[in-house]
Amino acid sequence: xxxxxxxxxxxxxxxxxxxxxxxxxxxxxxxxxxxxxxxxxxxxxxxxxxxxxxxxxxxxxxxxxxxxxxxxxxxxxxxxxxxxxxxxxxxxxxxxxxxxxxxxxxxxxxxxxxxxxxxxxxxxxxxxxxxxxxxxxxxxxxxxxxxxxxxxxxxxxxxxxxxxxxxxxxxxxxxxxxxxxxxxxxxxxxxxxxxxxxxxxxxxxxxxxxxxxxxxxxxxxxxxxxxxxxxxxxxxxxxxxxxxxxxxxxxxxxxxxxxxxxxxxxxxxxxxxxxxxxxxxxxxxxxxxxxxxxxxxxxxxxxxxxxxxxxxxxxxxxxxxx
Amino acid sequence: xxxxxxxxxxxxxxxxxxxxxxxxxxxxxxxxxxxxxxxxxxxxxxxxxxxxxxxxxxxxxxxxxxxxxxxxxxxxxxxxxxxxxxxxxxxxxxxxxxxxxxxxxxxxxxxxxxxxxxxxxxxxxxxxxxxxxxxxxxxxxxxxxxxxxxxxxxxxxxxxxxxxxxxxxxxxxxxxxxxxxxxxxxxxxxxxxxxxxxxxxxxxxxxxxxxxxxxxxxxxxxxxxxxxxxxxxxxxxxxxxxxxxxxxxxxxxxxxxxxxxxxxxxxxxxxxxxxxxxxxxxxxxxxx
Numbered sequence: 001x002x003x004x005x006x007x008x009x010x011x012x013x014x015x016x017x018x019x020x021x022x023x024x025x026x027x028x029x030x031x032x033x034x035x036x037x038x039x040x041x042x043x044x045x046x047x048x049x050x051x052x053x054x055x056x057x058x059x060x061x062x063x064x065x066x067x068x069x070x071x072x073x074x075x076x077x078x079x080x081x082x083x084x085x086x087x088x089x090x091x092x093x094x095x096x097x098x099x100x101x102x103x104x105x106x107x108x109x110x111x112x113x114x115x116x117x118x119x120x121x122x123x124x125x126x127x128x129x130x131x132x133x134x135x136x137x138x139x140x141x142x143x144x145x146x147x148x149x150x151x152x153x154x155x156x157x158x159x160x161x162x163x164x165x166x167x168x169x170x171x172x173x174x175x176x177x178x179x180x181x182x183x184x185x186x187x188x189x190x191x192x193x194x195x196x197x198x199x200x201x202x203x204x205x206x207x208x209x210x211x212x213x214x215x216x217x218x219x220x221x222x223x224x225x226x227x228x229x230x231x232x233x234x235x236x237x238x239x240x241x242x243x244x245x246x247x248x249x250x251x252x253x254x255x256x257x258x259x260x261x262x263x264x265x266x267x268x269x270x271x272x273x274x275x276x277x278x279x280x281x282x283x284x285x286x287x288x289x290x291x292x293x294x295x296x297x298x299x300x301x302x303x304x305x306x307x308x309x310x311x312x313x314x315x316x317x318x319x320x321x322x
Numbered sequence: 323x324x325x326x327x328x329x330x331x332x333x334x335x336x337x338x339x340x341x342x343x344x345x346x347x348x349x350x351x352x353x354x355x356x357x358x359x360x361x362x363x364x365x366x367x368x369x370x371x372x373x374x375x376x377x378x379x380x381x382x383x384x385x386x387x388x389x390x391x392x393x394x395x396x397x398x399x400x401x402x403x404x405x406x407x408x409x410x411x412x413x414x415x416x417x418x419x420x421x422x423x424x425x426x427x428x429x430x431x432x433x434x435x436x437x438x439x440x441x442x443x444x445x446x447x448x449x450x451x452x453x454x455x456x457x458x459x460x461x462x463x464x465x466x467x468x469x470x471x472x473x474x475x476x477x478x479x480x481x482x483x484x485x486x487x488x489x490x491x492x493x494x495x496x497x498x499x500x501x502x503x504x505x506x507x508x509x510x511x512x513x514x515x516x517x518x519x520x521x522x523x524x525x526x527x528x529x530x531x532x533x534x535x536x537x538x539x540x541x542x543x544x545x546x547x548x549x550x551x552x553x554x555x556x557x558x559x560x561x562x563x564x565x566x567x568x569x570x571x572x573x574x575x576x577x578x579x580x581x582x583x584x585x586x587x588x589x590x591x592x593x594x595x596x597x598x599x600x601x602x603x604x605x606x607x608x609x610x
Contacts, residue, residue: 113412183448187511190405190444191461191518192437201460206451305451306500 176210396581
């Protein structure tokens with residue numbers, strides 16, 4: 001290491017060949033902090049690996065064709081009905097969350113001026129985002145089950161999950177739309193585009209990667225949510241309503257099934273714990289798969305939009321060259 | 323102050339000697355052509371801040387007019403009011419007249435029609451994150467300017483040719499506009515602006531983010547565009563103003579930071595024989 005020599009020369013101090021005490025101390029502090037941050041980052045990787053490895057070790061042995069792709073038998077249950085319910089719930093919820101959430105994001109980032117109404121909306125979003133999910137479950141059971149008479153059903157569950165996820169979708173979506181450089185909006189307006197045309201043709205496509213991130217985050221939560229679903233969707237799938245498209249049927253998602261097995265058990269089924277472990281590994285797989293799919297899609301989209309370059313950020317002075 | 327007299331004279335092209343050519347400009351027109359845009363007692367405010375006071379300025383048709391002056395003198399504010407880019411700015415308002423043809427830009431209700439006829443190029447190249455072709459076709463695909471497909475294709479090529487970009491991008495029209503270099507991006511933005519066939523092109527320091535070579539390419543382009551378009555260009559670069567413009571308007575600020583027009587005339591006159599001391603100081607680098 002000859003950094004100390006250069007530094008001495010740079011600062012014009014007498015060249016002694018040895019770093020000064022202050023310099024040594026500064027360098028030690030620097031190394032210490034760098035090391036700590038590196039360790040913190042490494043810890044995250046270790047945790048992820050631990051989760052993946054332990055779940056796979058516990059769950060993979062259970063995996064089999066009948067386990068993954070059928071309802072199985074009483075003694076050897078399969079989880080396809082639960083997988084079906086999970087995805088169907090995901091879709092039902094997204095049908096509500098994506099349009100409303102995107103609409104609210106657009107309103108907050110593009111239309112809402114400073115003022116009372118905006119602050120009320122913003123406060124509501126923040127407040128809703130911090131409400132615990134079980135509270136949404138209780139709310140859903142009051143409104144959807146009792147008031148609207150929807151009963152324990154996929155629809156009640158999906159609507160409850162929609163309420164739960166809207167604030168997250170709005171916050172991340174608004175952030176994504178705000179990060180679109182203002183120069184795009186100006187450029188579009190200067191070409192005589194209306195505000196809505198500007199949003200539709202320039203702003204939303206540019207915000208798409210961020211909006212997709214919002215969708216992934218909410219998807220993960222929908223796949224994994226249990227508490228509100230137990231109160232609104234139920235914990236059983238009626239054998240004659242398997243793979244049903246009827247939104248008024250009761251249902252049980254993978255996550256709820258795991259909870260049910262681990263807390264209540266499956267009377268008379270000795271392999272119950274294996275089923276729960278296998279289902280947990282499947283859930284992990286689904287969530288990782290959604291992440292990877294969207295990442296791949298996003299990088300393709302980025303390439304098509306930006307031609308490999310990063311989008312210009314307001315205030316940056318990069319790419320000044322000709 | 324007798325400034326106003328000078329300004330009014332400038333508007334009517336009186337009391338200005340010389341052939342009226344910028345040092346680097348082509349030979350030709352000597353007498354001031356009819357004006358395309360004319361500001362009369364134009365004032366602009368950002369809330370309580372008086373940004374521009376009593377601007378009287380005629381912008382001649384199919385000529386390049388440079389707006390110069392120290393930072394914060396309101397030249398960009400003036401430029402941006404010509405296509406109403408301030409409409410979204412809270413508290414922005416203006417008084418006086420800004421004539422464009424038979425209408426007053428401040429009062430026009432049809433912003434779309436106005437912006438179709440007055441295009442704008444920004445300081446930082448801002449191609450949209452879409453293909454080169456889609457960038458140029460953008461205006462023609464808007465609801466208000468819907469153009470038949472075959473014609474779009476034709477006009478995209480024409481606009482790219484006019485912007486001296488066609489030869490460089492003809493084989494990669496489907497590539498993203500953001501994959502181009504900074505200078506090419508700015509020429510793409512110019513192509514995008516002229517593809518909708520405006521009468522006026524506003525340029526807000528179009529070369530500020532470009533290297534000298536790319537800057538020269540844009541300046542050549544401006545000379546070429548002058549044949550078909552009225553061009554207003556804001557620049558901080560004196561040499562650039564001298565090279566590209568036929569007319570120059572010098573703005574400055576008073577003690578309360580309100581922008582005003584000091585003088586306006588043929589570029590050569592402003593640069594070699596300015597009437598106002600402040601212009602002379604600015605141009606010779608003693609100020610600003």
